[in-house]
Each structure stands twice: as structure tokens, then as C-alpha cells.
Amino acid sequence: MSEALRITRVDITPVAFKDPALLNAVGVHEPYALRAVIEVTTDQGITGLGETYADEGHLRRLRTAADAITGMDVHELGPMHRRIAQALGGDSGSDGHGLTGMITTSSTVDRVFSPFEVACLDIRGRAAGRPVCDLLGGAVRDRVPFSAYLFYKWAAHPGHEPDDWGAALTPEDIVAQARRMVREYGFTAIKLKGGVMPPEQEVEAVLALREAFPATPLRLDPNAAWTVETSLKVARDLEGVLEYLEDPTPGQEGMARVAREAAMPLATNMCVVAFDELPSAVRADAVQVVLSDHHYWGGLHRSKLLAGICDTFGLGLSMHSNSHLGISLAAMTHLAAATENLTYACDTHWPWKDPAEDVIVSGALGFHDGSVAVPRGPGLGVELDRDALARLHEQYLRCGLRNRDDTGYMRRLDPTYEKKTPRW
Ligand SMILES: O=C([O-])[C@@H](O)[C@@H](O)[C@H](O)[C@@H](O)C(=O)[O-]
Numbered sequence: 001m002s003e004a005l006r007i008t009r010v011d012i013t014p015v016a017f018k019d020p021a022l023l024n025a026v027g028v029h030e031p032y033a034l035r036a037v038i039e040v041t042t043d044q045g046i047t048g049l050g051e052t053y054a055d056e057g058h059l060r061r062l063r064t065a066a067d068a069i070t071g072m073d074v075h076e077l078g079p080m081h082r083r084i085a086q087a088l089g090g091d092s093g094s095d096g097h098g099l100t101g102m103i104t105t106s107s108t109v110d111r112v113f114s115p116f117e118v119a120c121l122d123i124r125g126r127a128a129g130r131p132v133c134d135l136l137g138g139a140v141r142d143r144v145p146f147s148a149y150l151f152y153k154w155a156a157h158p159g160h161e162p163d164d165w166g167a168a169l170t171p172e173d174i175v176a177q178a179r180r181m182v183r184e185y186g187f188t189a190i191k192l193k194g195g196v197m198p199p200e201q202e203v204e205a206v207l208a209l210r211e212a213f214p215a216t217p218l219r220l221d222p223n224a225a226w227t228v229e230t231s232l233k234v235a236r237d238l239e240g241v242l243e244y245l246e247d248p249t250p251g252q253e254g255m256a257r258v259a260r261e262a263a264m265p266l267a268t269n270m271c272v273v274a275f276d277e278l279p280s281a282v283r284a285d286a287v288q289v290v291l292s293d294h295h296y297w298g299g300l301h302r303s304k305l306l307a308g309i310c311d312t313f314g315l316g317l318s319m320h321s322n323s324h325l326g327i328s329l330a331a332m333t334h335l336a337a338a339t340e341n342l343t344y345a346c347d348t349h350w351p352w353k354d355p356a357e358d359v360i361v362s363g364a365l366g367f368h369d370g371s372v373a374v375p376r377g378p379g380l381g382v383e384l385d386r387d388a389l390a391r392l393h394e395q396y397l398r399c400g401l402r403n404r405d406d407t408g409y410m411r412r413l414d415p416t417y418e419k420k421t422p423r424w
């Protein structure tokens, strides 16, 4: 029997990287996005990487979990999940911004466990000289397609220099943004983050995209900003145009009412965000596509479990994204490569990140024809850039942001702003 790889040390480093003024249903992105970089080191001197959210409560829970798993073998992932659940003792968190649904205790454990699982798989891959996708059953594709993720946005954060994307507030701006993303990355699917403008303007933007990209699959995601009635009107206006409509309205019951009459499939990363939310969604036929996300579904193995459940119940599978760095992109790519029924192009916020800011050594991951080649090196196939990690940690300390708060930021800029779900 091969030797155990025991965890001797865990480092958790919060980082901040620049984020443009991207608008969504609950406000606007702050000037920096926060992430935590996890390094797990073993008694044989192998270090594995994970990446996750960095809100204060989550950081506190990560530290509790890190203490709980020190001394464990990186092969004991089931016991590790249980140990973390015990150590958290029911301490559950919320996603604050409200864009990924209610966070239950069980999904809090999954959120906390996830980056440690990824780091353990990175270690196991490095030790065995195999890429992580091989530990997940092997790659069924050698390139993973991602979608262009369009946002309404301001030209700049108030008081900051403009970014080089410019403002996007009209259908013409949205088409121009899509053209640039497709030109630079080669994306073959397009998603528009909606819930920002009145629905008829977002319909107009999608129709303009359809005209500019006649054969490209299109998606619209207003993050539950619409009533059932509004959702049905938009569904009628966009019949035959959308590949799927993502989270038009809040809750499974509302989604089921929309699903009964809408011609296109409904997708979600809001009303099904944990395993215990699947049975009722299946019974009500509330959604036809689930967006997986290993950061909150409990890592790569549990995301494959979700994939199996979706397959069994005839649900489509896509992949959700928040603002992220290269360790996450590598993990998403390995997971998608090893998940046969993940047949939709995955979401990624990657193009919104300043290319000069990341915590990994550049060159391991790149977009060609809208897809990322699955890294073939051992583990995740990415290496930590320690100087960059130190710089982005400094930036975290300096920027003063400690929790994602799109609504609070919007309210500071516009005190009349109100968060309403649904808004229209
Ligand atoms: O980054 C954003 O503003 C997105 O709205 C994100 O927070 C969502 O979780 C996500 O991308 C989604 O698909 O709902």
C-alpha cells in the first residue's frame, strides 16, 4: 500500500484584485474582488492549491476547518468532509450579496470543504504524476468551452481611472462588448447578465446580439429580478432566441410556474444551490438546467455527484462563475473535462480580470477558440507565483474591503438605490 500524505500545514491568504464596475440585480461590483488562496502542505513536502471566497465569516470558517484537517491523509476526503462539518458545528453563513441562493448549514460545509478538497486532489495528482481530471475519472474532452459573460457596466468606478472596456448601457454597447470578447477569446456562446435595465431593454439587447451573432447560443440571467408575469413576457419575446433563461424569478415555485409556459429551458444557480434543494426542484420541474459550481457544491467529487443526479433526472448541466483567479479556472477546467454531461459552455468572469493580476505563474491556462486546453501537468497544472500572491495580499490589506457588498457600494454612490427581488 502506498504511503499516506499527511497534512502538516495549511496557509490561507486573502487577496484582492481589480474588478470593473459591473452592474447586476443587486448593485455594482466594488473596485476589488476578494478571494482566498489555500495552500495545503504535506509531510512529504508536496503543496496543493485551492481558491475560494474571502468574506470574513468564510475566512473564519476556513481557519476552523484548516485546524480540524491538519494531520489527516489527503486521501481521506469523506472523513475530511465529516471532520469539517463537526468542527463547524452548525456555524452557517450567508452569501451576503444574495446571488447564489440561501446558504444552508449543509451547503456552508460544502463551501468550506471545497478548496481543501481541490488542494488535496492537487497534491494527489502531483504525487502520482497525473492531472486532476484523471483522478476524477479521466478527461472526456481535451478542451473546455467557456461562454462570453457580458455585463452592463459603467466606464469607471467613481473617482477611479476608466478601464479599457468603456461603459455598456445600451444594446449597441452590449453588442460592441460581445464583439470584443469574441474577437479576443473566440467564445462560441454568450451570456448577458441582466436584472439591471428594465426587461424590455434587456430583450432589445438580446435581440441585437442575435442579429450580430446569428448562430451563437445566447443566455440571459437577471438573477431573479422579475415577477412570474414579467418572466413569461420576456420568455415569449425571446422564444427561439435563447439557449436557456437563467433565474428569471425567485424561488422554485415561481420558476416552476414560468417553466410550465416558457418555450426555452430554465437554468439556475439560485434556487438549487445545495443537494437538499434538488428533490423539490425535480418534483416541480422548476428548472431544466443546473449550474454547478465546485466552490459551493463541495468540491470536484461532489460536483460530479451533482452531475450524476442531473443525468439521472434528465436535467441539463452548465457551470456558474463568480469573479475568480487562475487556481479556480484550472479546477473548473479539470472538472468540466471529466464531466461527460456538462455539455453547455461554462461561465467565467475571466475576461473582466486585469491580465496582469493573478496568483499563478502565467502561461499555464489560455483561451483559444473560446476554450481552455486541459492542463496535462501533474495536479491542477498551475504553479503559485509567490511574489504575485504577496502583492495581491498587500492590495487586500490596503483596499479595506472585507466582504462582497454590491448593494452597500451602490447605496453609497446612490442613496436612493433599493434592493428589490423581484424588481420588475
Ligand atoms: O458577478 C456577478 O455580478 C454575478 O451576478 C454573480 O455574482 C452571479 O453569482 C453569477 O454570475 C450568476 O450567474 O448568477
Ligand SMILES: [Mg+2]
Pocket (backbone or CB within 6 Å): 221, 223, 246, 247, 268, 269, 270, 320
Ligand atoms: Mg446566474
